[in-house]
Each structure stands twice: as C-alpha cells, then as structure tokens.
Amino acid sequence: MTSALLNERLGRRWRKPHFIKNPALRWGLILGAIVYVALALGSLEVNWQRVSEGLVRGWRFVAAFASPDFTKRGGDIYEGLLESAIVTVASTVVGILISVPIGLGAARNIAPLPVYLVCRGIVALSRALNEIIVAILMVAIFGFGPLAGFITLSFATIGFLSKLLAEDIEDMDRVQAEAIRATGSSWLQWINYGVQPQVMPRLIGLSMYRLDINFRESAVLGLVGAGGIGATLNTAFDRYEFDTAAAILLIIIATVMLLEYLSGIIRAKVQ
Amino acid sequence: MPILDSAGQKTWQLRNRNEQLVRWAGWLVGVAIFMWCWQRISEATTWAFVWDAPRIAADMASRSWPPRWSYMETLWAPLWDTLNIATIGTMLALVMAVPVAFLAARNTTPSAVFVRPIALLIIVSTRSINSLIWALLLVSIIGPGVLAGLIAIALRSIGFCAKLLYEAIEEIDTTQVEAITATGASRWQVMAYGIMPQIMPAFAGVAVFRWDINLRESTVLGLVGAGGIGLQLQSSLNVLAWPQVALILIVILVAVVVSEWVSAKVRGAII
Amino acid sequence: MLRLQKLTKTYRTGDKALNAVDLEIPKGQVLALIGPSGAGKSTLIRCVNRLVEPTSGKVHLGDGEEAVEITSMSSSRLRRARREMGMIFQEYALVERLTVMENVLSGRLGYVGFWRSFLRKYPQSDVDEAFRLLDRVGLLEMADKRADELSGGQRQRVGIARALIQNPKVLLVDEPTASLDPKTSRQIMRLICELCAERELAAIINIHDVALAQMFCQRIIGLQKGEIRFDGSPDDLGPDVLTTIYGEEDWKATIRPAEEAAA
Numbered sequence: 001m002t003s004a005l006l007n008e009r010l011g012r013r014w015r016k017p018h019f020i021k022n023p024a025l026r027w028g029l030i031l032g033a034i035v036y037v038a039l040a041l042g043s044l045e046v047n048w049q050r051v052s053e054g055l056v057r058g059w060r061f062v063a064a065f066a067s068p069d070f071t072k073r074g075g076d077i078y079e080g081l082l083e084s085a086i087v088t089v090a091s092t093v094v095g096i097l098i099s100v101p102i103g104l105g106a107a108r109n110i111a112p113l114p115v116y117l118v119c120r121g122i123v124a125l126s127r128a129l130n131e132i133i134v135a136i137l138m139v140a141i142f143g144f145g146p147l148a149g150f151i152t153l154s155f156a157t158i159g160f161l162s163k164l165l166a167e168d169i170e171d172m173d174r175v176q177a178e179a180i181r182a183t184g185s186s187w188l189q190w191i192n193y194g195v196q197p198q199v200m201p202r203l204i205g206l207s208m209y210r211l212d213i214n215f216r217e218s219a220v221l222g223l224v225g226a227g228g229i230g231a232t233l234n235t236a237f238d239r240y241e242f243d244t245a246a247a248i249l250l251i252i253i254a255t256v257m258l259l260e261y262l263s264g265i266i267r268a269k270v271q
Numbered sequence: 272m273p274i275l276d277s278a279g280q281k282t283w284q285l286r287n288r289n290e291q292l293v294r295w296a297g298w299l300v301g302v303a304i305f306m307w308c309w310q311r312i313s314e315a316t317t318w319a320f321v322w323d324a325p326r327i328a329a330d331m332a333s334r335s336w337p338p339r340w341s342y343m344e345t346l347w348a349p350l351w352d353t354l355n356i357a358t359i360g361t362m363l364a365l366v367m368a369v370p371v372a373f374l375a376a377r378n379t380t381p382s383a384v385f386v387r388p389i390a391l392l393i394i395v396s397t398r399s400i401n402s403l404i405w406a407l408l409l410v411s412i413i414g415p416g417v418l419a420g421l422i423a424i425a426l427r428s429i430g431f432c433a434k435l436l437y438e439a440i441e442e443i444d445t446t447q448v449e450a451i452t453a454t455g456a457s458r459w460q461v462m463a464y465g466i467m468p469q470i471m472p473a474f475a476g477v478a479v480f481r482w483d484i485n486l487r488e489s490t491v492l493g494l495v496g497a498g499g500i501g502l503q504l505q506s507s508l509n510v511l512a513w514p515q516v517a518l519i520l521i522v523i524l525v526a527v528v529v530s531e532w533v534s535a536k537v538r539g540a541i542i
Numbered sequence: 543m544l545r546l547q548k549l550t551k552t553y554r555t556g557d558k559a560l561n562a563v564d565l566e567i568p569k570g571q572v573l574a575l576i577g578p579s580g581a582g583k584s585t586l587i588r589c590v591n592r593l594v595e596p597t598s599g600k601v602h603l604g605d606g607e608e609a610v611e612i613t614s615m616s617s618s619r620l621r622r623a624r625r626e627m628g629m630i631f632q633e634y635a636l637v638e639r640l641t642v643m644e645n646v647l648s649g650r651l652g653y654v655g656f657w658r659s660f661l662r663k664y665p666q667s668d669v670d671e672a673f674r675l676l677d678r679v680g681l682l683e684m685a686d687k688r689a690d691e692l693s694g695g696q697r698q699r700v701g702i703a704r705a706l707i708q709n710p711k712v713l714l715v716d717e718p719t720a721s722l723d724p725k726t727s728r729q730i731m732r733l734i735c736e737l738c739a740e741r742e743l744a745a746i747i748n749i750h751d752v753a754l755a756q757m758f759c760q761r762i763i764g765l766q767k768g769e770i771r772f773d774g775s776p777d778d779l780g781p782d783v784l785t786t787i788y789g790e791e792d793w794k795a796t797i798r799p800a801e802e803a804a805a
Contacts, residue, residue, distance in 0.1 A: 005677075006677040009673045009685075012669075014643060014664070014673075016641065016644060016662045017686045040359055043351065043352070044417055044421070045416065045417065046418050050413065050414040051418070057412050058412040058413070082311075086308040087308075087312065089304065090308040093305050128528065130487055130490060130491055132494065133490075133491060133504075133520065136508065140327075141324050142324050143316075143321070145316050146312045217401065219404065227315065233404065237411045252399060253399045256395070256399035257399070446635040447636070449631070450629065450631055451637070451651065454650075455624035457621060460651045460659055463659065464637060469637070
C-alpha cells in the first residue's frame with residue numbers, strides 16, 4: 001500500500017519545504033534584500049571623526065543620567081511641563097468630544113453613505129499628516145505658543161479615536177442594537193441604549209491611551225515652537241546642558257509610566 | 272436602594288443620591304480643570320494673530336500653489352535617505368528588541384526579580400521618548416546626518432517592538448513548549464522549536480507595522496538635522512519658499528500612502 | 543520498568559495533588575489511570591518526567607542494575623532521562639506552525655545538538671526512522687503538511703510518532719482521546735496499545751472514558767484525591783469500585799458486564 005512510497009523515501013535526505021516555493025522568486029528576494037542593504041549602507045555618509053569625538057559627549061550624557069539637575073533650570077522645566085500638561089489635557093478633551101460624532105459618522109452600519117465618506121475622509125487626512133508637520137503649519141498660521149500645539153493634538157486625536165471607535169461600532173453585536181430599535185426608539189435613544197453601552201468601555205480605555213500619547217507628543221511640539229517642555233529640552237541640548245536634559249527626560253519617562261499605570265487601572269475597572 | 276420614596280411617591284432612579292452626588296462632583300471638577308487649562312492656553316495666545324489666521328492661511332495657500340515641481344530633482348536623494356533610515360533603523364531595532372523581549376516575558380526571563388525589571392525599564396524608557404527627541408540627542412552627540420536619524424529610529428523602536436513581542440511570548444500555548452521539553456530538549460532547543468514558531472507571525476506583523484510608522488517618523492527627523500527629506504523641509508521653511516514646502520508635503524503624503532499600501536500587502540502575504 | 547515510591551506533590555496553594563503514591567509497572571504493561579477531574583492524574587504523569595516538580599518521593603526508571611532515580615537528577619541528566627520517556631498529550635501539543643516531519647523529528651531533540659536541530663540537519667537514520675513511523679501511523683503522505691492542517695485524529699498520530707521516535711522505555715499518555723470522536727478515540731487507543739505491544743513499552747494512560755480503559759488496558763488504577771483507591775484488572779472494576787472512585791451514580795451502563803467480557 002504505502003510501502004512503495006516508504007521505500008522511495010527511505011535513505012533520501014529530507015529538507016524542510018521552503019516558505020517561498022518558487023526558487024527563482026526566493027533567490028530573487030534574498031538577492032534583492034542583500035543588494036538593498038549594501039546600497040543603503042554604502043550611501044550612509046558617516047563622519048567617523050565627528051562620531052568618535054561625540055562618543056565622549058555621549059558618555060557625558062549617560063553620566064548625566066546618574067546626576068540629573070532638576071534645579072538649575074527648575075523654573076523653565078516647571079513652566080514647560082505645566083504647559084505640556086495643559087495642552088495634553090485640553091487637546092484630549094476636545095479631541096474626544098469631536099471624535100465621538102465623527103466616529104459615529106465613520107461607522108458604516110449606522111451612518112448614511114455621504115456622512116460616512118466625509119467622516120472617513122477627515123479620519124484619513126488626520127492619520128496621514130504627521131503631528132510635527134501639522135504643528136509647523138499651525139505655528140505658521142496661529143503664531144508661536146500652546147494654541148498651535150493644542151490644535152495639532154486635537155486634530156491628531158480625532159484621527160486616532162474616531163477610527164478605532166468606528167471600527168468598534170462596526171464590530172458590535174447587532175442583536176442588542178436591533179432589540180433596542182424594535183422598541184420604537186428614536187435614533188438618539190437607539191445610540192444611547194443600543195450602541196453606547198457596547199462601545200463605552202473601549203472608548204474610555206482608548207481615551208486614556210490617547211492621553212498618554214498626547215503627553216508624549218506634546219513633549220516634542222516645543223521643538224517647532226508649539227509650546228511645552230520640548231522648547232526647554234531643545235535649549236538644554238543646544239547649550240550641551242546634559243544634566244538638565246537628563247532631568248527633563250527622566251520626568252517625561254516617569255510621567256509616561258505613571259499615566260500608563262493609571263490607564264491600566266482605569267481600563268481594568270471599566271471592563 | 273435606587274427607589275426614591277418622596278411624599279409617598281416611589282420614583283425609580285438608576286443611581287442613589289450619594290452616587291449621583293459623586294458623579295456630579297466628578298463632572299464639575301473635570302469641567303473646571305478643562306476651563307482652567309483653556310484659560311492658560313488663551314493667556315499665552317496672541318488673539319490678534321488668531322483672528323488674522325484665515326487671511327494668513329489663505330495667503331500661505333495662494334503662495335504655495337502651484338508647487339515647484341522642478342524641485343523634485345533635489346528630493347530624490349533625501350527621499351532615499353529617508354527610506355534607509357526607516358528600513359535599516361527598523362532592522363537594527365528588531366535585532367535588539369528580540370533579546371529584550373525574551374528577557375522581559377514572564378515565562379522566558381532568566382530571573383523575574385533581577386533581569387525582568389531591567390528589560391522592562393529599557394522598554395519603557397525607549398518607548399516613552401519620541402524619535403525626534405532621540406534624534407535631537409544624537410545630533411548633539413554624534414553630529415548631524417543620516418546616522419543620527421537611523422540610530423534615533425532604532426532606539427525609539429526597541430521599546431515598541433519588544434513590548435509587542437513580549438506580550439506575544441507571554442500568550443504562547445504552553446503545552447507545545449511542554450511537549451518539546453518532555454522530549455529532553457535543551458533550553459535553546461525549547462526556544463527554537465517550542466517558542467519561535469509560535470511567535471513568528473507576531474514578529475513579522477510587528478516588523479511591518481513598525482516599519483510603516485518609522486517611515487512616517489523619519490520624514491520629519493531632518494527638522495533637527497538628522498537627515499532625510501525633513502532637512503529640505505526645514506531649509507525651505509527657513510527661506511519661506513512655500514512652493515517647495517508644498518511639493519515636499521505632497522511627496523511625504525505620497526510616501527506615507529505608499530508605505531501603508533506596502534505594509535498591508537506584506538502583512539497579507541505573511542499572515 | 544517504572545517504580546514510584548511515596549510520590550507526593552503539594553502545590554504552592556496548599557492543595558495536595560498526590561499523597562505518597564506507590565506504584566510499580568513492569569515492562570510491556572499498559573496501565574490505565576482513571577479518576578475524577580482533579581484527582582491528580584495529570585500531576586502524576588507529569589511528576590514522572592518532572593514537568594511538574596514532585597515535592598517528595600522517588601521515581602525509578604529502568605530495571606535492575608540500569609535503574610536510575612529521576613527526582614534527584616541535575617537538569618542535564620534529567621534531559622537524558624526524558625529521552626527515555628515518550629509523552630503523548632491531550633490536545634496533541636504539536637508545534638502547530640511546523641510541518642508534520644519537523645514535529646516528528648522534534649522527538650530526537652534530546653539526541654542531536656542545537657545547531658543540527660536548528661538547521662534541520664538530522665542524521666539520516668533519524669530521518670528514515672521518522673518516515674517509517676509516519677508510515678506506521680498512516681501519515682506518510684502528510685509529511686510536508688503543516689501540523690495545523692491536520693484533523694484531530696491525524697494530529698494525535700503525529701504526537702504518537704513524535705513520542706516513539708525518542709525510542710522510549712516508557713510512554714506517558716495524558717488523556718489521548720479527550721478531544722476526539724468515539725471512533726477515532728478507539729483507533730488511537732488501539733494504535734497506542736499495538737505499538738506498546740510491538741516494542742514492549744510500559745505505558746501509563748490517563749483516561750476519562752472508563753469503557754475505553756476496560757477495552758484496551760491490562761491493568762487499571764483508580765485515583766481519588768491523590769491516593770490510589772483501586773488497582774486491578776479491568777474485569778474487577780464493578781459499580782462499587784466506581785462509586786468509591788467517582789462517587790454515587792448509576793454505573794450499570796458505563797461498564798462492560800462481566801458475562802459479555804467472558805464471552
């Protein structure tokens with residue numbers, strides 16, 4: 001029966017079948033990857049002398065982490081952090097408020113087609129534009145200061161939250177929503193009773209996550225003049241004040257860890 | 272009891288009076304915080320600029336249109352650099368993220384008391400600092416150029432990739448690992464046969480996902496001197512060459528859309 | 543071939559899973575271990591190859607002069623001892639994303655070095671043996687399929703081949719039929735028992751299905767709350783015994799009537 005097949009196999013080498021079956025394609029891909037990496041590394045212009053000089057400074061920076069200086073520019077750090085925090089909170093709140101209706105509009109199962117297309121367009125635009133680039137434009141339009149940062153982050157929050165909220169609504173349990181509709185409820189009542197309870201826990205979790213992201217982002221907006229701790233950090237690097245820079249970075253890391261811990265607790269609570 | 276008995280009339284309420292009060296107080300505090308934040312932003316804003324914003328925006332738009340298409344010739348080289356920063360940076364990050372992930376995962380760490388916290392610290396600290404800040408730091412240490420951008424992207428990605436990977440490692444099916452252990456396999460063999468095949472899909476997914484994000488981020492690294500197309504953006508902004516800025520933004524947008532398309536294709540092919 | 547002495551396992555929660563179990567299994571004997579969920583069946587076989595670390599007691603593997611004691615072994619010697627004990631799992635526990643052939647060959651991991659196994663360069667004798675075993679369990683055509691493409695019964699056959707390629711002295715079998723349909727369950731049990739007879743292997747089979755145990759095994763052990771309550775031949779297993787192991791229930795339909803067994 002199978003012994004013919006067995007005899008044929010016995011004594012022959014066994015090799016694992018390849019992931020890509022076509023050998024030409026397989027070798028082509030491998031060769032292509034090698035050529036690409038070689039070209040990419042070849043086009044890398046490195047000033048090794050500058051790098052070796054820099055390593056000393058790099059070591060100074062690492063050492064600065066052992067003795068960060070929170071006090072020398074304490075006032076600047078405090079002001080910058082406060083501004084970052086304010087921008088974070090305000091943009092998250094406004095972002096959530098705007099992204100809820102847009103998220104509803106971007107869910108195909110509850111929005112009519114024209115509304116859906118408009119809302120999806122807004123989401124796509126917000127996601128395609130890098131925060132820093134938006135911030136540059138906002139600074140150019142509204143002038144330096146936290147307002148530009150606030151608008152940038154609110155806009156970025158919309159892209160993030162609306163998309164995930166819309167996906168969540170599209171995945172929801174239709175039976176529950178239908179049951180509410182069957183009671184003869186209005187559209188708003190239907191959203192309130194049939195949709196909201198299903199998506200609320202995740203919305204809260206995502207909002208907390210976005211708060212965390214917004215804080216991290218607000219730390220860099222200062223680099224382009226949109227307010228916050230980034231400007232202080234930039235100055236510290238420009239002056240090679242690595243101890244102050246280390247202090248700021250440590251504060252950012254600690255805050256992010258704290259926010260992550262808090263959002264973990266809140267997410268566990270609402271679910 | 273959520274049934275309120277007032278003047279012999281029983282009224283049903285969702286929450287009792289204390290819960291109601293706590294909720295209202297919570298909302299009040301939230302709104303107050305937001306209003307205070309808004310006030311601070313408003314104080315730091317020159318409102319005259321803001322009222323002028325529509326005119327400025329219109330002016331900017333009219334100056335930047337049509338984009339200076341001929342400028343494209345000088346953009347190819349920085350675009351190539353941007354691609355390399357993202358790709359080689361992601362590769363470097365993955366090489367470093369894999370061991371960190373194994374040290375951080377509860378079921379593979381050699382010591383939950385000593386090694387795991389260090390691995391988690393690496394993950395949190397590299398993850399909470401934006402790549403632009405890493406770039407700023409590296410430019411100040413090893414000088415401006417593609418190398419600084421590449422390392423910045425790599426460092427920023429370690430934490431992200433390692434976090435997703437170690438979560439995947441913690442979720443593996445333990446009976447498969449048990450079965451390999453029961454054959455008398457060594458520690459490394461258990462890793463190669465019991466764990467690696469299970470996390471390969473997650474690894475591929477993370478790699479492609481992060482590459483997509485990195486391409487977006489590397490477009491702006493030039494703003495702090497870390498190579499790529501952002502350098503051109505910065506110099507064009509400095510001389511207010513709006514038609515060039517418009518062209519660069521279009522190029523970035525196209526690059527982002529293409530990278531999203533590529534990553535979706537690759538993910539579909541692997542998983 | 544396998545001798546357990548006062549084997550005890552107390553979990554960190556304080557639960558006593560095994561309480562001083564003594565057991566001796568001669569060469570070639572297939573033993574069924576029955577008992578309610580939580581009686582310690584799984585713990586018992588996992589304590590034998592120390593996938594679960596026993597709290598106290600001894601496990602002797604081998605006969606006479608060659609016998610080794612497992613519970614006191616260093617980890618490198620334990621790996622060598624594990625090669626002699628093939629294990630078959632409840633949910634097959636194949637590495638799903640590897641091919642059938644790789645899964646079977648993974649039974650040789652204890653014999654080959656890391657790089658050989660990593661590069662899949664197994665000795666030709668191992669490869670031939672893997673093909674022979676796949677042929678024996680009827681899956682030779684499937685050798686290059688991925689494990690997650692197989693049906694439940696086919697997967698369990700691969701699991702059996704993986705255990706046998708270790709060239710074990712003892713088979714530890716944990717609920718081999720729990721996720722299979724009745725017909726496949728019988729086929730798998732028959733295959734395991736035939737292979738044990740061919741190779742004179744001692745085997746411990748954890749099994750929920752009392753009728754299956756009676757049908758295929760020469761000896762039955764009843765475990766309850768970590769202690770042995772019954773040890774005898776399948777024909778001695780009456781309703782009263784089942785009541786002491788599992789508790790009060792109408793057992794008539796479960797067990798094979800004695801006269802039918804005699805016929």
